[in-house]
Amino acid sequence: MPPLPTAARPTASISTGTPPARDALPGGAPEPAALTTVFGESCPCGHTVAVAAADAALLLPLARGLTTAAVARQLGLRENQARDGIKRLRTTLGAERIPQLVDLAIRWRLIDPGMVAPIRPGRPSRDLKRLEIGALANAAAGMSADASAKDLGITTGQLAKVLAAARDVLLARDTAHAVALGHRLHLLPNSHPHLVTHESADLAAEAGAA
Numbered sequence: 001m002p003p004l005p006t007a008a009r010p011t012a013s014i015s016t017g018t019p020p021a022r023d024a025l026p027g028g029a030p031e032p033a034a035l036t037t038v039f040g041e042s043c044p045c046g047h048t049v050a051v052a053a054a055d056a057a058l059l060l061p062l063a064r065g066l067t068t069a070a071v072a073r074q075l076g077l078r079e080n081q082a083r084d085g086i087k088r089l090r091t092t093l094g095a096e097r098i099p100q101l102v103d104l105a106i107r108w109r110l111i112d113p114g115m116v117a118p119i120r121p122g123r124p125s126r127d128l129k130r131l132e133i134g135a136l137a138n139a140a141a142g143m144s145a146d147a148s149a150k151d152l153g154i155t156t157g158q159l160a161k162v163l164a165a166a167r168d169v170l171l172a173r174d175t176a177h178a179v180a181l182g183h184r185l186h187l188l189p190n191s192h193p194h195l196v197t198h199e200s201a202d203l204a205a206e207a208g209a210a
Contacts, residue, residue, distance in 0.1 A: 040108030043194035049108055051092050055085040059105045062086070062098060063116050063180040065173025093193075099176045100142030106183045107193050113183040118171030124185070125169055132166040133187055135159055140179045140188055 038056040040049040061071040072082035086101070093108065095101035105111045128136070131152060138148035149159040163175060170185075172178035182188045 038110060040110050041192065043192050043198075045194070045198070047194050047197075049092055049110075051089060051110070052085075055089050056110060058082060058085050058089065059102070059111045060115060062176055063102045063105070063111055063113070065119075065177030065180075096142035096144075097139075099139040099179045102176045102179050103140035103183070103188065104193055106180065107190055111180075113180050116177070116180040116184055118181060119173055119177075120171055122171065124171070128166055128169055128182075128187060132162055132169070133182075135162045136166050136175075136178055136182050137188055139163065139175050140182070 036053055037050050038053050040051075042048045057075060058071055061074055066074065068082050068086065069079050071077075072079045075082065077085075086098070089095070089105075090101055093101060093104040095104055102111075106113050131154075134152050135148060138151060143151065145156045145159055149156045152159065152162075154162070163178075166172075167175065167178045170178050170181040172181050179188065183190060
């Protein structure tokens with residue numbers, strides 16, 4: 001049986017937890033940062049991510065498997081506005097693809113997977129197989145189809161079938177939706193993303209001391 005993936009996840013662009021300067025409202029009154037900025041859960045070291053509230057609003061619809069066009073309609077945006085917001089989110093969180101963006105948003109506590117439901121009521125028809133969980137975890141880590149297939153020891157064609165089976169079992173619209181449902185069912189790691197930075201620093205320190 002192929003092992004579960006061990007590829008390191010990219011580290012998000014981070015900032016300190018200090019709220020940004022407040023913008024002035026008409027008349028000179030300051031606008032609370034909480035109205036314009038959403039912060040992720042702070043790492044024990046104090047680092048977090050900060051995203052514009054308007055961009056953060058895109059995350060839950062994406063986690064529910066909506067297309068960019070559908071997200072834009074739901075939020076009353078033009079499609080290019082939604083696309084630009086998603087691009088900013090991917091840059092801030094360090095996500096290669098939408099499934100990884102959803103994974104990181106959940107692990108930064110920017111969205112709650114408990115608010116993501118399958119496309120119809122009911123529990124999964126069966127437990128996910130080890131290979132299906134591995135393929136879903138690789139998608140959550142932002143791996144390409146080629147890299148994921150190589151990691152799991154299968155072909156890209158087989159990978160597509162494995163992911164399709166996982167989506168079918170989880171009643172997911174797409175892979176991003178499946179990632180969110182995987183978190184809801186506690187099938188995927190939910191460790192804080194910034195811990196990767198600490199692990200990398202620890203490994204570098206050990207290598208330097210050797």
